[in-house]
Structures are given as structure tokens and as C-alpha cells.
Amino acid sequence: MTDKSTKLYGRASKVMVGGVSSPVRAFKAVGGTPRFIAKGRGSHIWDADGKRYTDYVCSWGALVLGHADPRVLAHVARSMRKGTSFGASTEEEVLLAEKICSALPSVEKVRFVNSGTEATMSAARVARGYTARPKLVKFEGCYHGHADQFLTKAGSGLATFDLPASAGVTEGSIADTVTLPYNDLESVEAEFRKEGDKIAGVIVEPVAGNMGVVPPADGFLQKLRKECTDSGAVLIFDEVITGFRVGPRGAQGLYRVEPDLTTLGKIIGGGFPVGAYGGKKEIMEKLSPDGPVYQAGTLSGNPVAMAAGLKTLEALGAREYSKLEALSKALAEGIDAAASKASVDVCVNRVGSMTGLFFSRGPVRNYADAKKSDAAAYRRFFWSMLESGVYFAPSAYETAFVSVAHSDADVQRTVRAAEKALGGLADR
Ligand SMILES: *Cc1c(COP(=O)(O)O)cnc(C)c1O
Numbered sequence: 001m002t003d004k005s006t007k008l009y010g011r012a013s014k015v016m017v018g019g020v021s022s023p024v025r026a027f028k029a030v031g032g033t034p035r036f037i038a039k040g041r042g043s044h045i046w047d048a049d050g051k052r053y054t055d056y057v058c059s060w061g062a063l064v065l066g067h068a069d070p071r072v073l074a075h076v077a078r079s080m081r082k083g084t085s086f087g088a089s090t091e092e093e094v095l096l097a098e099k100i101c102s103a104l105p106s107v108e109k110v111r112f113v114n115s116g117t118e119a120t121m122s123a124a125r126v127a128r129g130y131t132a133r134p135k136l137v138k139f140e141g142c143y144h145g146h147a148d149q150f151l152t153k154a155g156s157g158l159a160t161f162d163l164p165a166s167a168g169v170t171e172g173s174i175a176d177t178v179t180l181p182y183n184d185l186e187s188v189e190a191e192f193r194k195e196g197d198k199i200a201g202v203i204v205e206p207v208a209g210n211m212g213v214v215p216p217a218d219g220f221l222q223k224l225r226k227e228c229t230d231s232g233a234v235l236i237f238d239e240v241i242t243g244f245r246v247g248p249r250g251a252q253g254l255y256r257v258e259p260d261l262t263t264l265g266k267i268i269g270g271g272f273p274v275g276a277y278g279g280k281k282e283i284m285e286k287l288s289p290d291g292p293v294y295q296a297g298t299l300s301g302n303p304v305a306m307a308a309g310l311k312t313l314e315a316l317g318a319r320e321y322s323k324l325e326a327l328s329k330a331l332a333e334g335i336d337a338a339a340s341k342a343s344v345d346v347c348v349n350r351v352g353s354m355t356g357l358f359f360s361r362g363p364v365r366n367y368a369d370a371k372k373s374d375a376a377a378y379r380r381f382f383w384s385m386l387e388s389g390v391y392f393a394p395s396a397y398e399t400a401f402v403s404v405a406h407s408d409a410d411v412q413r414t415v416r417a418a419e420k421a422l423g424g425l426a427d428r
Contacts, residue, residue: 001049001050001051002033002035002047002049003049004036004047004048004049005033005034005035005036005047005048005049006033008036008048009033009034009036012036019034020034024393024394024395024398025394027394029375029379029394029395029396030378030379030382030383030394030395031379032383034394035047035048035051035053035386035391036048038050039067039068040055040063040066040067040068041066041067041068042066042067042068042403042405042406043055043066043067043402043403043405043406043407043410044067045067045391051389052389053386053389053390053391054389054390054391054406054410054413054414055067055391056390056391056392056393056400056401056402056414057391057392057393057398057401058401058402058403059266059271060241060266060393060398060401061209061241061245061266061267061354061399061401062265062266062267062269062270062271063270063271063403064244064245064267064312064316064324064353064401064403064404065270065312065315065316065403065404065405066403066404066405066406067405069270069311069312069315069405071311071314071315072270072271072308072311072312072315075307075308075310075311076270076272076304076307076308076311078307079092079303079304079306079307080304082303083303084302084303084304085299085302085303085304086303087298087299089301090301090303090306092303092306092307092310093112093301093303093306095306095310096112096268096306096309096310096313097110097112099310099313099314100264100268100276100278100313101278103244103248103249103250103313104243104249104250104252104253104262104278105249105258106252106258106259106260106262106279106280107262107278107279108278108279108280108281108284109278109279109281109284109285110276110277110278110284111276111277111278111284111287111295111300112274112275112276112297112300112301112306113274113275113276113277113295113297113300114273114274114275114297114299114300114302115145115265115273115274115275116144116145116238116240116263116264116265116266116275117144117145117146117147117275118145118275118297119145119240119263119264119265119275119276119277120144120145120147120150120203120236120238120240120263120277121145121147121149121150122277122295123201123203123236123261123263123277123279124136124147124149124200124201124203124236125293125295126261126277126283126284126286126287126293126295127200127201127233127234127236127260127261127283128200128201129286129291129292129293130200130234130282130283130286130293131200131201131232131233131234133197133198133199133200133233134176134198134200135176135177135178135195135198135199135200136149136176136177136178136199136200136201136202136203137177137178137179137180137188137191137199137201137202137203137233138150138152138177138178138179138180138202138203138204139179139180139181139182139204139205139208140153140179140180140181140182140366140367140368141182141208141210141211141214141366141367141370142182142203142204142205142208142210142211142238143205143210143211144203144205144238144263145240146166148169148170148173148174149173149174149176149177150177150203151164151165151166151169151174152164152165152169152174152177152179153165153179178191178199181366181367181368182204182208182211182214182220182365182366182367183214183216183217183220183365183366184366185217185219185220185223188202188223188224188227189223189227192227192230192231192233196227196230196231196233197231199231199233200233200234201228201233201234201235201236201260201261202224202227202228202233202234202235202236203236203238204221204224204235204236204237204238205237205238205239205241205242206221206237206238206239206242206250206251206252206255206257206259207241207242207246207251207351207354209241209242209354209356209399210241210397210398210399211367211370211397212349212356212357212358212364212370212373212396212397212398212399213349213350213351213354213355213356213399214349214356214364214365214366214369214370215349215351216251216255217365221251221255221257222257224257225257225258225259228260234260234261234279234283235259235260235261236259236260236261236262236263236279237250237251237252237257237259237261237262237263238263239251239252239262239263239264240263240264240265240266240275241266241354241399242351242354243262243264243265243266243267243268244264244267244268244312244313244316245266245267245324245352245353245354245401246351246352246353246354247321247352248316248317248318248321250262251351254351254352259279260279260280260283261277261278261279261280261283261284262277262278262279263275263276263277264276264277264278267309267312267313268309268312268313269305269308269309270305270308270309270310270311270312270313271308271312272302272304272305272308272309273302273305274302274305274306274308274309315404316404320404321352323404324352324353324402324403324404325352325353327353327402327406327407327408327410327411328350328352328353328354328355328402329350330408330411330412330415331355331400331402331411331414331415332348332350332355334411334412334414334415334418335348335355335357335415335418335422336348337415338415338418338419338422338423339418339422341419341422341423342419342422342423342425342426343426344359344377344422344425344426345359345360345361345362345374346358346359346360346422347360347361347362347363347364349362349364353401353402353403354399354400354401355399355400355401355402356398356399356400357378357381357400358370358372358373358396359373359374359375359377359378359381359396360372360373360374370397373396373397375396377425378396379396380421380424380425381418381421381422381425382394384417384420384421384424385414385417385418385421388416388417388420388421389413389417390413390414390417390418
């Protein structure tokens with residue numbers, strides 16, 4: 001039964017572009033009618049027709065504690081009763097900033113914004129303001145939000161000519177963006193040899209989570225660190241997904257590489273719209289009001305959102321991270337075993353509570369590898385899982401997230417559903 005979702009989608013499509021507020025939600029990559037979600041609790045969501053799903057989207061990774069965590073809800077309610085926005089500073093944002101700075105030693109000062117997109121866009125601006133250089137290096141298959149300068153695709157081969165990946169993005173706005181293949185140390189070196197003195201910064205997802213999950217190759221992040229240090233460029237880790245997810249100190253703690261700037265989002269908002277960027281004092285102090293780089297926001301540091309983020313981070317300790325690791329390991333291994341049993345090629349990449357499934361033999365080390373995944377197979381897998389009550393992302397190039405609210409039983413049920421789905425694929 002999908003009557004209510006179907007009706008809502010019909011109404012939404014009349015008044016909202018594609019019936020959605022963000023494109024992947026429209027299910028275009030998997031076909032069919034998107035489910036409208038009525039409520040969530042713990043590891044589960046319920047659609048408008050009352051069907052329950054075990055959720056591995058978790059608001060695209062934001063809900064590390066799961067849905068409607070009672071501690072977060074209670075603190076948010078307390079905060080709301082005191083007013084919802086002042087456009088002035090509050091204690092709650094100081095507390096969250098202190099929490100972030102103490103968790104991430106590379107972050108000495110932080111600025112709150114309202115989304116990951118704003119964080120990366122502003123981090124790039126401050127990197128350029130600090131270095132007085134124009135170029136920004138990014139990597140193919142990494143997503144840094146939808147600011148113009150990031151919406152590029154690499155041309156054929158290595159760092160050649162970038163083309164806009166979206167209509168409405170001018171060649172001018174990406175003229176200073178260079179896109180290199182992920183995990184390719186040689187092309188990084190070549191780019192720095194070629195125009196290192198023009199490179200303001202390098203931005204990277206230290207674990208790529210927007211082309212499925214692609215971990216950094218040995219030495220890749222270290223190489224970026226070294227080239228940036230040698231040339232005076234700013235190394236930006238986009239930890240909008242990985243921050244407070246792959247460990248208490250993010251990917252920078254896991255791989256022991258210190259960036260100059262870090263961008264955050266998702267988890268630090270506890271389910272509210274929050275982003276942040278921060279890093280070395282001398283770079284961040286280039287920002288207005290201390291310095292000449294402008295960036296502002298009416299609702300930035302919103303007290304209700306800060307309250308949600310603060311309670312979320314407070315609830316994350318060693319026990320929670322080991323639980324996330326164990327659950328995610330069981331999920332990844334279970335699906336891997338199910339694929340072997342069904343003789344379906346699935347390459348499972350995992351870092352902490354981020355799991356990526358590629359319907360290909362693998363290994364998947366970059367975007368070109370990721371693209372070899374069989375999209376039609378993912379579509380069938382997705383629908384079979386959905387029917388079994390498991391909500392994976394409606395696109396093949398996303399991450400499956402577990403939350404602290406997931407249970408062993410959830411994962412076991414999911415693996416059984418995957419056995420069925422993959423068995424079905426093998427039968428065709
Ligand atoms: C989600 C995401 C963003 C953009 O964040 P929004 O809040 O959606 O604007 C940026 N970088 C990475 C790595 C992301 O996963």
C-alpha cells in the first residue's frame with residue numbers, strides 16, 4: 001500500500017519542483033514513487049501509509065543517534081521555550097564551539113553556518129583570502145555541496161579542462177577549480193609542480209562518501225598534507241559526513257592527518273540545519289569581523305539547532321563508537337557473505353559506520369571505479385530491500401549509515417533481506 005505517499009507525491013509534484021526539496025529524494029535513480037515519511041523513532045521510519053522500515057539513510061548521516069532521540073528532543077524543547085532565534089550570541093553556541101574545538105585539535109576557531117554547502121563555500125573563500133591565491137583543487141566523485149565553484153566534472157584524463165556539471169554555472173565561476181582523480185598521488189604532485197604557487201587550497205572528503213564509500217589510499221591524505229605545507233596552500237578536510245561519525249576526532253583523527261581547515265555539518269546539527277567551518281586561528285581570523293573575508297548569516301548559530309547538536313555530541317562516547325563499528329561491520333560482512341552465496345558481484349567498502357555497496361567486482365578506489373557499478377542491479381536490490389522493510393538510499397552512489405539506535409536484530413533482519421534481494425538478482 002502506497003496510496004498516501006502516491007497522493008502526496010502527486011500534490012507535491014504540482015507545487016514543488018520534482019515533488020521534492022532535494023533531488024535524490026525523487027527516486028529518479030531507482031524509479032517508482034518516493035515514500036513520504038510520517039515519523040521516525042530510533043532505527044526506524046514509518047511512511048505515510050504506515051509501513052515501517054529500518055533506516056540506513058538516517059537523514060543522510062545526520063542522525064547518528066537515530067530518530068527522535070529523547071535526550072535531544074528534551075533539550076530542544078527546553079531551548080525552544082526560551083525563544084527560537086535572536087540574531088545575537090547565545091551560551092549554547094559557545095558550548096558547541098568549545099565541544100568541536102576540543103574534539104578536533106586542528107580546529108582552534110570555528111564559525112557556524114546553516115548547511116554543509118555554506119561551510120565548504122565559505123572555507124574556500126577564507127582559504128583564498130588567506131593565501132591571496134585563486135585556485136582550488138578538488139577530487140572527482142567528492143561532493144562539497146552545491147556552490148558554483150564545486151559543480152564541475154573533470155574532462156577526460158587527468159587535470160585537464162573542467163566543464164560545468166550543472167546548467168547555470170558559468171565557465172568563469174569554475175575557471176579556478178581543478179578536479180583530480182581521487183586517491184591519485186601522481187596527479188596531485190603534477191598539479192602542484194605545474195601551478196603550486198596559484199593553489200589557494202585543496203578540498204577533499206577524507207573518506208569519500210558521495211560516490212558510495214571510498215576510503216583514502218595509503219599515503220593519499222599524507223601526500224595532500226605535504227604538498228599543501230610545502231606550497232603554502234590550505235588543506236581543507238570536508239568532514240560534513242565523517243565528522244563525529246568515523247570516530248570522535250573524525251577522519252583526521254582516524255588517519256592522523258591534520259588539515260588546516262575542517263568543514264562540518266550533518267551530525268553537528270543533530271537533525272537541524274547546521275554547518276560549521278573552522279581551523280587554524282591565523283586562517284580563521286581572516287574572517288569578518290576580525291579580518292577582510294566576509295561571511296554572515298541571519299540564522300547562523302541558531303540556538304535550537306545548537307541545542308540539538310550539543311546534546312548529540314554529548315551522547316557520543318567510546319561505547320557509542322564501538323557499537324557503531326560493530327553494527328556496521330556485521331552489516332558489511334553480512335551483505336558481503338550474502339553476495340558471495342548468491343554469486344553476485346558486490347564490492348563492499350566500509351569505514352566505521354559508513355558502508356558502501358558497489359554492484360561490481362571492485363576494487364573501488366575512485367570515481368571511475370565507482371561508475372562501473374551496475375545501476376540496474378542496485379535498482380532491483382533497492383526495491384527488494386524496500387519491500388522487505390529496509391530503507392537504503394534511493395541511489396547507487398550513496399552511503400548506508402547505521403546509528404547508535406540500530407540493534408543487532410536490525411542488522412540481522414537487514415542481512416536476511418539482502419540474502420533474499422541478492423538471491424533474486426542471481427535468479428535473473
Ligand atoms: C552533505 C554534504 C555537503 C553539503 O551539505 P548540505 O548540508 O547538504 O549543504 C558537503 N560536503 C559533504 C561531504 C557532504 O556529504
